[in-house]
Amino acid sequence: MRVMRAEQFGLKREVEYGTPEQNETVKQIVEAVRLQGDPALLAYTEKLDRIKLEAHELRVSDAEIQAAYEQVDEAFLAAIREAAANIRSFHEKQLRQSWVDVQPDGTMLGQLLRPLKRVGVYVPGGKAAYPSSVLMNVIPAQVAGVPEIVMVTPPATGGKAGIDPYILVAAAEAGVKELYRAGGAQAVAALAYGTETIPPVDKICGPGNIYVALAKRAVFGVVDIDSIAGPSEIVVLADDTADAAYVAADMLSQAEHDEMASAILVTTSKKLGDAVALEIERQLETLPKAEIARQSITSNGAILLAETMDEAIAAVNRMAPEHLEVMLEDAMSWLGRIENAGAIFVGPYSSEPVGDYFAGPNHILPTNGTARFSSPVNVDDFLKKSSLIQYSKAALLANGDKIMTLARHEGLEAHARAIEIRLEREKA
Template identity: 70%
Template sequence: MKIVSARDFDLRREVDYGSPEQNATVKQIVQDIKHTGDQALLQYTKQFDGADLTADLLRVTDEELQAAYQEVEPSFVQAITAAAHNIRQFHEKQKRNSWMDLQPDGSLLGQIIRPLKRVGVYVPGGKAAYPSSVLMNVIPAQVAGVPEIVMVTPPSTGGKEGINPYILVTAAEAGVTEMYRVGGAQAIAALAYGTQSIEPVDKICGPGNIYVALAKREVYGVVDIDSIAGPSEIVVLADEYANPAYIAADLLSQAEHDEMASAILVTCSEQLAAAVASEVQQQLETLPRQTIANASIQNHGAIIVTETIAEGIDVVNRLAPEHLEIMVEQPMNYVGMIENAGAIFLGNYSSEPVGDYFAGPNHIIPTNGTARFSSPVDVDDFIKKSSMIYYSKEALFANGNTIMELARHEGLEGHARAIAIRLEQEG
């Protein structure tokens, strides 16, 4: 792992919006799905996933779900149930209620909060299938009250036309109402526009490859999306009291996601920097996903040495990482100084996988520095709000002239007259 000073490290990370060829491919796929529905969906599923399906085979059946339960270990079901309980408890605390406020003049103002009706969850295949991401997408939507939650995932996650049984069981336990064996940009387009077999949704969430990300960007506006997610990131802020073996293990826990993942240590201790660099190399030797993790460490990993912890905090805030671990002697002393981070893990025992799988907070967190202005997925992502205004006659007469003044200042006489006609006829 390269060791650099803060002044020599480029804190900017470019967002990958795909090549012109990738963008053109996605646009074509989206248009084909929009105009021909199942026909294009089945064609692309055969082309990209090697699964020769018919429309009646797109939806996962109850029999397949029952078979999936026979393939997974009871201990896995217990683990998923325990994690789901923690995640649900955390997100229950985020629920909002509609409210109304009666004014002295008889007017009534308020906000009506309703869940979205139908949400689509994308679950990737590829390098790894992630049951934990199913929980993190589905449970906040369920807590919000979304009645229809649809999952799409590539048929190849379980080989040929099958779906990974652990994904199916997790989806069933989480409360997914419909499941379809389609993936890639074509699945995103199907969720957005609908096909003969899949009804359109109001929002699409869930991670995917560059084609999925570009497709989400393409359909945004037709539906809502969670974000355009980039590769996973971890930053560890540490002082001389930190354990180098723990830090190395946590850096590698993100590096093994994919070759583009970013793992960075920020420390004011040169001795710790050297020890962590050595530990990373030692631990890499026995890591099953060594090739992926090594590419990540070599191309996107770094150890940044600062003069002081204060300078380190400045570096962290400029990086605005997805995951931030604070491994210093008194971590709580520094929480208030962190302005930009998706999730903050405090102390030696709050390893990032604790948040990924079990603690309860959502692990779908802003990447690529977007923690400067965005937040982890939560219940608010699955609700919509309507403002409510009831104005009494007394209130309109008291404020009518002011409203007309503002309307005429903007050159909108029609707005002013809509108020004036009431004042004239009721006055």
């Protein structure tokens, strides 16, 4: 693991943009699905997922979902239900209402909030299946009032037998009624443009591999997307009061995601840094995904030493990490200095997996420094806003000349005359 001075380090990875070959592949897939619909979707499913399907097999049946309940254990079912309740409770607090403001002259201004009509949720497969991602995508959309939520997931997340039963149960518990066995760039294209079997959506949400990310980028504008998700990141900001074993365990909790994940300690304590490096090696010895985690730590991990806490916090704000753990003495007193982070975990008992699974805040977070300007998935992501303007006669008479002045300054005479004709009639 690299040990560096904090001021020398910058975290910026280009993986989200893909290689020219990956971009070209995605372009071809998206265009084929746009033009051909189901035949292209099925052909790429057979080619890339090695699963041959007929069009009528794309949609997951109610019988399959019921069968999935027979395959999951009661402990999982109880945990997913309680997690869903926590997530729903948290996101309900985000819900805003439409509003109007009536002026003394009779003018009414306001903002109308309306849910999107149809949202597509992508749930990844491949190296792992993530039932928790189902909840984090679906529940905010439900709270916003989205009437149609459709889910797609690769057709063999559960191996040759089909979709992982835990994903199906999580979807059912979240209230999803429309599920399709489709993954990769071809599923994203199907959601964006629609096929004979899958009607198009207004927005696509959910993480996936590089091909999914590039496909979302390609269809943005035809539909809205949540973000271009990159590899997982964690930064731990700690002083010598932190427990090295806790810090190492939390860093590895992200490193095991994949080889491109990033785990970084920022500290003013060389003693802690040395102890964490030793702890990581010790814990790797018994970690099931040790090979993945070790590659992540070797390639993208670091221990950054800062002279002062001011320097340490400046480094954190430059990185704008997806997950930030603050393990400092009197941690809350430093919280106001943190400007950029997707989710902030304060204190020794707020381990990152608490947020991943159970506490309630959304775990779909901005990556690759985008926490500088973006936010976790939230209820607002599934609402659109319309401005409401009802101008009164008194207000138009009072302000019409000013409106015409601004219009004519921009050379838009028809704009000015649209006001002028009203003023002439009303003053006549």
